[in-house]
Amino acid sequence: xxxxxxxxxxxxxxxxxxxxxxxxxxxxxxxxxxxxxxxxxxxxxxxxxxxxxxxxxxxxxxxxxxxxxxxxxxxxxxxxxxxxxxxxxxxxxxxxxxxxxxxxxxxxxxxxxxxxxxxxxxxxxxxxxxxxxxxxx
Numbered sequence: 001x002x003x004x005x006x007x008x009x010x011x012x013x014x015x016x017x018x019x020x021x022x023x024x025x026x027x028x029x030x031x032x033x034x035x036x037x038x039x040x041x042x043x044x045x046x047x048x049x050x051x052x053x054x055x056x057x058x059x060x061x062x063x064x065x066x067x068x069x070x071x072x073x074x075x076x077x078x079x080x081x082x083x084x085x086x087x088x089x090x091x092x093x094x095x096x097x098x099x100x101x102x103x104x105x106x107x108x109x110x111x112x113x114x115x116x117x118x119x120x121x122x123x124x125x126x127x128x129x130x131x132x133x134x135x136x137x
Contacts (some may be wrong), residue, residue, distance in 0.1 A: 067103060078127040079125060080126070085100075
């Protein structure tokens with residue numbers, strides 16, 4: 001008899017957590033940590049099943065969505081890509097290159113306006129296009 005996927009995943013995670021030195025460092029509040037993680041897996045499986053049954057397409061926020069949301073809120077600002085990355089993901093510097101690439105993609109799609117020459121002294125700066133603002137409202 002096959003075990004449910006969540007139970008198999010919980011068992012595998014439990015075995016790995018016993019072999020490795022403390023990979024899960026969170027307060028368990030009186031429960032075994034593997035039981036807490038297993039309950040997370042079961043909850044995630046239920047949530048995914050609910051989404052499938054409802055027929056709704058889930059739309060995950062992407063970096064480009066975050067950039068557009070920020071630029072819509074800060075309409076009068078022109079920001080460099082590194083400034084945008086620092087505002088959105090200040091604690092995680094690994095997002096800088098992804099933000100630069102997404103700003104370029106949004107500029108090429110016509111969603112953002114770009115200024116500057118791209119040199120270190122005059123970096124590219126991005127803002128919402130005026131006609132994009134009119135279309136969004």
